[in-house]
Amino acid sequence: MYLPVIGLEVHAQLLTKSKMFCSCSTDHENAPPNTLVCPICMGMPGVLPVPNKKAIELLIKTALALNCEISPFSKFDRKNYFYPDLPKGYQISQYDLPLARGGYVEFEVDSEIKRVRLKRIHLEEDTGKLLHVGEGDRLAEAEYSLVDLNRCGIPLMEIVTEPDIHSPKEARLFLQELRKILRYLEVSSGDMEKGSLRCDANVSVMTEKGILGIRTEIKNVNSFYSLEKALEYEIERQINLLKEGKEVIQETRHWDEKKQITVTLRGKEEAEDYRYFPEPDIPPIIISKEILEEIKKTIPPLPLQRKLLLQNTLFLSPIESEIITSEKELCEFFDECLKLYNNPKNLSNWITVELMSYLNDQKLNFRDLNIEPKRFVKIIEMVDKNEITRPVGKEILRKYLDTKEDPEKIVEKEGLKTVSDLDFLKEIVKRVIDGNERAVLDYLKGKKNVINFLVGQVMKETKGRASLDLVKNLLEEELNKR
Numbered sequence: 001m002y003l004p005v006i007g008l009e010v011h012a013q014l015l016t017k018s019k020m021f022c023s024c025s026t027d028h029e030n031a032p033p034n035t036l037v038c039p040i041c042m043g044m045p046g047v048l049p050v051p052n053k054k055a056i057e058l059l060i061k062t063a064l065a066l067n068c069e070i071s072p073f074s075k076f077d078r079k080n081y082f083y084p085d086l087p088k089g090y091q092i093s094q095y096d097l098p099l100a101r102g103g104y105v106e107f108e109v110d111s112e113i114k115r116v117r118l119k120r121i122h123l124e125e126d127t128g129k130l131l132h133v134g135e136g137d138r139l140a141e142a143e144y145s146l147v148d149l150n151r152c153g154i155p156l157m158e159i160v161t162e163p164d165i166h167s168p169k170e171a172r173l174f175l176q177e178l179r180k181i182l183r184y185l186e187v188s189s190g191d192m193e194k195g196s197l198r199c200d201a202n203v204s205v206m207t208e209k210g211i212l213g214i215r216t217e218i219k220n221v222n223s224f225y226s227l228e229k230a231l232e233y234e235i236e237r238q239i240n241l242l243k244e245g246k247e248v249i250q251e252t253r254h255w256d257e258k259k260q261i262t263v264t265l266r267g268k269e270e271a272e273d274y275r276y277f278p279e280p281d282i283p284p285i286i287i288s289k290e291i292l293e294e295i296k297k298t299i300p301p302l303p304l305q306r307k308l309l310l311q312n313t314l315f316l317s318p319i320e321s322e323i324i325t326s327e328k329e330l331c332e333f334f335d336e337c338l339k340l341y342n343n344p345k346n347l348s349n350w351i352t353v354e355l356m357s358y359l360n361d362q363k364l365n366f367r368d369l370n371i372e373p374k375r376f377v378k379i380i381e382m383v384d385k386n387e388i389t390r391p392v393g394k395e396i397l398r399k400y401l402d403t404k405e406d407p408e409k410i411v412e413k414e415g416l417k418t419v420s421d422l423d424f425l426k427e428i429v430k431r432v433i434d435g436n437e438r439a440v441l442d443y444l445k446g447k448k449n450v451i452n453f454l455v456g457q458v459m460k461e462t463k464g465r466a467s468l469d470l471v472k473n474l475l476e477e478e479l480n481k482r
């Protein structure tokens, strides 16, 4: 029996305006290289770092939401190593006294709740960015490398899990849930493509119950998909080694995105390699109970909690609940609409089907929309009251989202009210029957499905404004006379 054992080290950029220890802006994506820098984050000698209060608060907010224990007393340490993206020659991080310990993340795996415990959450500063030019994506393979220090010193929170994860899929689901939580908490954008959320994966294979195998650490996993793929590859590699009677070597491996394999990057570094020592320029951090209480108040319900609530109290399906709680803004929108419109099932249907298909077509995120609950609900109500048909309702929703015009005015202006004038409809029905001899013959010969084609023709003539059932009835009535 080979049981995969996985522990993740997740780095999340914290949403602060300025860097961790200086007042430089964190808006590094929108600035030319090496323009958001100062003597502090460039590592000039003699400068003094000042911790960013907001970053500490955001970490505490996260830690409280994840049920961690917050250390009343903690400190910063220097982690020393040489790399071209680290001008100081050390990273300010936290070693033996992290801001938070313990805690856990709960998430769903195949409809079951799974819990992964956390070891710690600590605060540190980011490094610069290297752009490797030439073959391959590693320093060693590059022709030359360009250095951009804009990212140097941006606050990072490192969340380290216990080795509680047992499959690549579980690892992906864990990370997806964690991302969602960080976004609900508004502590990080969680954007993996832009590197605001990064993950190193530690993995080993257990052959004897309770005894951890030798692990490797995989770097450079830049998406949820890569995380799953890299772990699948690495687990298989390790199992094959063990089957051949060989040993797994403890090392750091690089995920080669192009070749979809992991390759040796370097031997594992131990804590002593980093010559950690307390950062002498920053006093210890002391967190009072009052501060904790203040921060606690700002924590919203988390996505899984919200999802289960929708399922269990409003009886929405798991898929609907998942979609609605995928973003905090969308979930809040649902709540607002529900206050105005007390039919959760129908509301959810309009959101998960019609609104989502608009977002997909337009390649937009919900937060880009600026949609008013009142207006959205108005459209649904018009459909419910049969003032407009469902297809028209759908069309009006799109027009409203495109133009932000009042839906009622759109209906008025474009004459989209449901046609219920029987004589008018009968006339169209007759016209359609006369104009489609072939279809009528087929119908009369017993091909009853043809009725749908005829309904479609009538709907076309009425621009979707007639009620489907009514049209169908009228058609049947008329056809049966023939």
Ligand code: ADP
Pocket (backbone or CB within 6 Å): 005, 006, 007, 008, 009, 160, 161, 162, 163, 164, 202, 203, 204, 205, 212, 213, 214, 215
């Ligand atoms: P280090 O200090 O050497 O980096 P940690 O104890 O902090 O090691 O663990 C780093 C990460 O590796 C954690 O997420 C932990 O869960 C994971 N881990 C530790 N041992 C194993 C193992 N044998 N197999 C898989 N993951 C492991």
Ligand code: MG
Pocket (backbone or CB within 6 Å): 009
């Ligand atoms: Mg580590």
Ligand code: ZN
Pocket (backbone or CB within 6 Å): 019, 022, 023, 024, 036, 037, 038, 039, 040, 041, 042, 153
């Ligand atoms: Zn700076």
